[in-house]
Amino acid sequence: MRILVAAAGLVVGIFFGALLLMLNPISLVQGTPAMLSGAVRVLAWESGGGFRGFELTPGGLFGLGSAAGRAAAFEDPALEHARVEIVALADDAGGPPVLGVRLSAIAPGNSLLQARLGTVAAWSLAWPGKGSVMLAGSENYWAPFRDGLWSAIRGRGFHPGHAHYQLPPLPRLEAPALVSGTGAFAGVRGSFREEYTPLAARPGDLTGSRQLSLATE
Known part of the structure; x- marks a missing residue:
């Protein structure tokens, strides 16, 4: 009987703990998605396998990971929180695929209590015969x-509830920006925003199907 009471108490505690996290008032004052000005081009990409480093999952963002994730991680301790992937992005302006190299690292200070679960990232994008940007x-x-956790609590597995998410920058960090360019992009200023669409075939994967909206002026 005591075991049943203890188990019930544990389940109830986990439920209310998760509920408090989801209703965390701090999450209401998180930064909004980056505002874009100027000409916007949309680059679409999808990943989930071609990477080296930490897994882009809730556990991976807290330094945890599956056996597959540990196998893909860098052996050097200095790089255990880093990730690199090479992707081909489809440009809505047409033309050949854009080659992208994405470097990211688990953001310092990730905290559920602060509604902060993210990465810092750098992109190198190259348009064949045209130029490149950083x-x-x-x-x-x-x-x-948060939405995936609520789905899991209801017994539906980890499935974020919205069809599409515009990812905001982490609080107290600079807005996503175009740092430099070459060729046709030399001297161009701009900003960007990453957007995430969950894929039912890969529950728990926070890469999903992606769009990178790049604004230049």
Whole structure:
């Protein structure tokens, strides 16, 4: 009987703890998605396998990971919180795919109590025969994590509830920006925003299907 009472108490405690996290008032004052001005081009990409480093999952963002994630992680302790991936992005302006190299690291200070669960990232994007840009910014995955947690509590597995998320930058970090460019992008200023669409085939994966909206002026 005592075991049943203790188990019930544990379940109730976990439920109310998760509920408090989801209703965390701090999450109501998180930064809004980056505002874009100027000409905007949308680059679409999808990942989930071609990477080296930490897994882009809730556990991975807290330094945890599955056996597959540990196998993909860098062996050097200095790089255990880093991730690199090479992707081909489809440009809505047409033309050949854009080659992208994305470097990211688990953001310092990730905290459920502060509704902060994100990465800092840098992109190198190259348009064949045209030029390249370097981007730097961050993204907070709190909203899809919160919605996925609520789905899991209801027994439906980890499935974020919205069809599409515009990822805001992490609080107290600079807005995502175009740092430099070459060729046709030399001297161009701009900003960008990453957007995330969950994929039912990969529950718990925070890469999903992505869009990178790049604004230049």
